[in-house]
Amino acid sequence: MRFPRILLSTIVATTLITSCNNSEDLNLEPQSIVPETSTSVNKKNVTMEFIDLMNNKDFRSTTLGLLKKQQPSVPLSKILNETSSFVEQEKPYQDLLAETNKLETFAKGAQPEKIEILEVWMHRPDQFTDMSNVLFSFAPEGNEKNWSVIEAYTINKELVYLDAKKAPKQPVIVIETDGFETLKKEVEFMNEYLRQAGVQNSRLKNMKNDFNTASKANGLETTKLNKIRLNNDEEPWISGAAEVYAITSGIKDADNSPEIKVIPMYYLDYDGTDYYPNQILLFWDDYQYQAANIQLFEKDDNVNYKNLVSTIIGGVFQIIGTVSTQPWVNVLGQVAGAIIQAMPDQWYTNNDDYVDSFYTIEKNKSYTNHMGARGNAKVNLAPFFVASN
Template identity: 30%
Template sequence: MTVGQQLRTALCGVALTGVVLTTAQGLAVAAPAPGGAAKASPVAAAEDAAARALARSLADGAWRAEVGRAVADGEEVGLGALAAVSRTGAAAPLAADVARADRSALAAKGLAADTGGLLTVTLAGDAGSRRAPLVAVAPSDDEASAVTAYDTAGRAHALDASEAPDAPVYVVGIDGEKALEAGTEVLERELAAAGVTTDDAAAATGYWTSRITSVSVADDEETWIKGDAEIFSIVSGFGPDGKVRVDTVTHPYLDQAGTTYRPNRILVDWSRYKYNPADVVMTEDDGDTDYSALAKAVAAVLLTIADLGAYVPLVDPVVDALPSSFWTDDADFVDAWYTLARETTGTRDGAGGNGRFTFDRYWVSAL
C-alpha cells in the first residue's frame, strides 16, 4: 500500500455499521470465531487476562460492591491499586493477576517497570441498571463490530461496539495519559540516542514559536468503550546541524472529537530548525503503541534523508515509518500538516481534513 493509500485509508475513519450482535437487551453469548480468533497483541492479551480475572472476582459480593463504589463517578481507577488496598477475599488473588498483566503491558509498550501500573477499570454502559455487571476490553481491531465481555462465570458475551449497552460494564484498559507521558519520554530519549533529536541551547535573546490557540479533530475513532483519546504530534524538520530532527508534543487536553480546545501551547520551537517549514503528523495512542519500536522505526527512516540545501517535506517518511500494525489499534494516524512556516497564523486544516489547528506567532524571551 502506498503512502497516499495509507493516508486515505486512515482518514476514512471507522465504520461501525456492521452486523448487530446483541439481543433486545443488548447482550448475547458470543460464538467462537470461524477458524479461531486472531492473535491478540501483547497489550490486548494483558488487558484480556486482567478483565477475565476481574470478572471472576466479582462473584464476591463485598468486592463487587467495593468496585462499584470506586468507579461510580465514571473516572478511571488503577485496577492493581484498587485490589491491593482491599481487604475482601477476592482482591488478593486479583491483585496478583493484575500485577502480572501490568508487567506484560509495560514490556509490550517499551516502558520501564518503574513506570507503575497501567491497567485501569472504569464504568461504561447503563450505570443505573440493576443487571449484573460485565467486564470488557476494547477490541484491538478498530473496525470490530462487537466487543467481548465476561460475566462472573467466565462466559463471553458480545456487545455492539457502536452503541453503549443497557447494562453496567466495567471496562479494563490502559491509563493512556500515564502511558503517553512515559512513552514520549522513551521516544525522545531513543531518538536522541539514534542521532535524530539533539539537545539545543536556547537562543541568547529568545526565539519564535508557533503556538496552538485552538485545535479540534472531527473524528478520533473512539467508540463508547474506549473513552477519551490520547493524542500526540510528531514534529519533524531539519535541525541547525543539517540533520533530520523530531520533536514530540502531547495533547492531553484533546479528549473528545468535535470539541474545540484552546490550549495556548507551543507546537514548534523554530530555534530548533534550520529551514522555515516543518511538518506535523498527529497520531493517537490506542493502547498498543510500543514507543521503543516506534522510535527505532522513525529513526531508521529519517536518518537516511540528507540535507541537500533545501527543505524536504517529511510527513510521508514519518508515515512510512509507522509499522503496519499502527493502522489497526496502535498509534492511529489522525492527520498531517505539511510545510508549516514561522509565519503561519490563523487556521490550518490537516491534509486529510480531520484535524484543525489555529496558530499565532509567539516570541519566547530569554531569561
C-alpha cells in the same frame, strides 16, 4: 477513536447486534468473535479477577467513585492502592497487585521491548444506576476491522456480546493495557531514542516535558496550540478515549539535518469536540529556518514503539546525504513525508493511526480554523513568547 490511513479503503462493517441499555436487551448467543491471541497480559483473566473484587461492597464503592471522575482512565494500581484495606487478603487482589507491579516495574526499566500498564475506564458512567446494568469488558486482540462483537460479562460473570461498532447505552467497565498511562511511558522512550539517533536536541529532557517552561535567559519564541478539533470516525467504542501525540519536524542546521520531537496530547480524548489546550508545540530556537511541520498520530493498541521510532529514523535518514544541496523548504516537506511513508501499512490497521498533517507552519504567523492536509483536524495556532523569570 481512530482515523484510518488515507490510502486504506473504507471498510463497511455488518452490524450483528444492536446496542443495549438494560440487561433484558443483552444477546447471550455467541456470534462471530475473533479469538484472543496470546499477549503478555491476559485481559480476560484480569477482568474476571476485577469482577470478583467488585462484589466487595467497599471495593466497589471506592472504585466507582474513581471511575466516575476518570480523566480519561484510572491506573489499576491506584484503585488497588486505595482499596487495599478492604480486600488485601483476597486472592484476586493479590494476583492483580502482583500483575500491576510487574508491568509498571518493567515499564520503568532500561529500554523495555513492550510497555503495557493496566488501567480501567467506564463507558457511559452517566447511565449508572446499580450493578445490575453494568458490564465488564476489554478490547479484543487482532485487526479491529474483523471485530463484529465484543465479549463482555455481567457482575455474575454471565457472558454477553455487544456490537463492536455501535456503542451500548449502558455502562461498561473496560480493562485497558495500551492507554493513557502506557502512552506516557512510550513517549518518554521515543524521545530518548530520537536523541540517541541525533535527530533531537536535549530540550525535552532538560525541561522534563514541561512545555510551558522557558529554559533560556532571554525566553523562548514558540508556537502555541490554542484550539483543536478532530472530525468524526466510526472506530470501535471499546477502544475508548484517543491517545494522540504530535510528531514535530524541522530543519536544524545549514546541512538540512532534521530535528524531530514526539509531544503527547493527553487531553485530546474524543472526536467532534473542541479542546483548548494552550499547549506549546514548536520551539523556534530548535530550527535553522522559520517553518516546521506538525503531524498527528494516535496510539491505540500493541505496537513496538522501538520499532516505530527506528523505522521513522530509518526513513528520514534515507534522504539525508541527498538533500544537503537542496532548498531547505523542499527538505522540510521530504522529512514530513518520510515520517509517514516509513511506517508499514499493517501499523495502520489496529495500531498507530495517521490522523493529519500541518505542513510548513511559519514562525510568526497565526492560524485560525486551519484544516490539516487530510481534513481530519482543525486547529488554531499562534506565536507565543515565553519570557524568562
